[in-house]
Amino acid sequence: MFELPVSSNITINAFNLKKLRYQYINDINAKHNELSKNELPTPVTSENDTGGEDLDGDSEHNLTSEDAEVAQERRIRRWKSIMGEAIDDDEDDNNHDDDVDNEFEDNGPTDEEKKYFLRYDKPQESFEKWESNNLKRQRHVNKNFITYYRFKKTRKQIDKKYKVKTMHLNKNVKNNFELMIDGFEPINDNNISRNRNLQNYNKHHLSLLTDLMYSNIFKQKWDIAYKCFTFLLRIPDVDIRRVWNLGSIILQNIDTTKLIDFLQWLSNVYSNKNRSFVQGINYRNDQTNFNGGSRRLTPLYTKTLLWHKLTLSSDSETCESEIDSLIEQIAEMVVIPPYSEDNEIWYIFALCHLVKADNLSEKLYFMSRRNPEVDEMDTYPYDTEIYNNKITICINNCKKYLRKATQDKNFDYPARTIETKLKTIETRTFDFESMPE
Incomplete structure (x- = not known):
């Protein structure tokens, strides 16, 4: 099916x-x-061969x-x-x-x-033409x-x-x-009957597992779908890049940490860093952008990995360390193509700095609320200056990477929402005098 x-x-x-x-x-x-x-x-073929022209052609x-x-x-x-x-x-x-x-x-x-x-x-030449003049009904050579x-x-x-x-x-x-x-037909090993029977048995087993996995995903029976997915990965000649999206949906409903590990493994194994040689010769059987990517197109499982890491780091308690590791990872990626030419990667990079600036401004806000008097904590002015510098750097990086992402006019993003968020961060960071005690 x-x-x-x-x-x-x-x-x-x-x-x-x-x-x-x-x-x-x-x-x-x-x-x-x-x-x-x-x-x-x-004399017979001169007119037909030359099309009624002279010998000069x-x-x-x-x-x-x-x-x-x-x-x-x-x-x-x-x-x-x-x-x-x-x-x-x-x-x-x-x-x-x-x-x-x-x-x-x-x-x-x-x-x-x-x-x-x-x-x-040439479909236009397959139609029959009827000539009314009998002299034009001559058959060409x-x-x-x-x-x-x-x-x-x-x-x-x-x-x-x-x-x-x-x-x-x-x-x-x-x-x-x-x-x-010379007119002969070479015989491949695939035409032998014993290999054909074995291949048909494997395909039959593979089709049953695929149908079971799809049906259990539709019924939201994630445990059975997970077992079918693990069995599929153990069958020879199965390309994991063709079912990575189904596996990500199953793992997302079972365990999110396994989903991150699975996408990270895909990005490491099927990476574009190893394609420094001619891709048209060594990777002519590669999958499309949805399945595998190319030297000019970023694979979608890499983008999915970055989006999941961004959403998990913004919701977790150890947000600062996770967002820093994500920023370092993307900073290494954008050095080489195809990541350096992908607008969505630059947009995710800008959002990482936006999330980091938001977390730092919230931390600075609660720290100022907890310590309203400077004399109670000697290190408070020093910490405030450090946090202000970090927030300013994150805001500038966010704006810079958003400009890189919008170099392609076909790329759209919620610009008004991001501008409102940036103004909120700037107001919360630099207006300490207007904050209530």
Whole structure:
């Protein structure tokens, strides 16, 4: 019924093999199109191939400067082939590669799979067009037709290029790629029947536990839901980042300290500090922002941890020590991205200083009420000066971090409520003469 919290089984070798397959097909198609343009036009195909234009090809009055240069190079190669001049294969391959790369960099996506499907996913061309004029009902020449000689010639040039590309790849990927381009299908270990039965049994057990956990959460039977959650974490191939939100709800209703420890463990294990290398290669199977975060997006379980720590520290008796430790933790986080670029992290940082200033002002207020005369306590003026300096620093930091949080205009927060609270703290701190005895 519910989505299974299973991690993706796509390996790096499978990803590289898939990328090579689409890239190989795209290169063969581009080379075939280039060879088709360079061949001599015949009386039957000249009008259809050139679109009713002359031999010079493209109409340059509709082209930009870069497109005109590409068209000029293609025209030169075409006239050389017509005049019988030999064209070097390496030069032809280099020019072709530059043309294809520039074409896709300027006008198309960088993903090879998207390049492949862009040639076929055209719904506007699937509708049947009715022509009233009989002369226009002529069937065009099938340009997709290719002879075996042309295919061997095209593939020979592409295979020479891919020998260099596959030199640094894994041996299994290279062998599977060679089998695939020869027309064979590589068999994975997942297709074996005994592994399939074991996998189905694990998935069946996993689906039962997932349904039980969801149903007990809806019924608010937190003890049974907690047992199902602990069993899920012990099953292989279960990604804990897919069920961390359910686990936080269960732990919040059972024990808040366990919730803090669980979120802290998630932030330490799946931290962004270890991602100093290329994430697109080593973390291509990572979860989204809700589940795992990225180098530019803060994971939500880290934000949830900071919010829970802030609310618990403001309500506890040892507020000063806990809020100081939270400020130190966030101060270390905002040094590096993605935390330094997250507006919500800066907003939580500002609220921490606001809570600290509020607690210090309340402590100073009750201390002044308890000791109305200075002579009764010699250290009272010294403590007052220290508290005033701390409160001033906290208020200035709160305002500074709020300005950083509002650099993005899409970020909203209750500005009027925070300004009212800051004015209350300033009034309570610096108006000792107006306070009643």
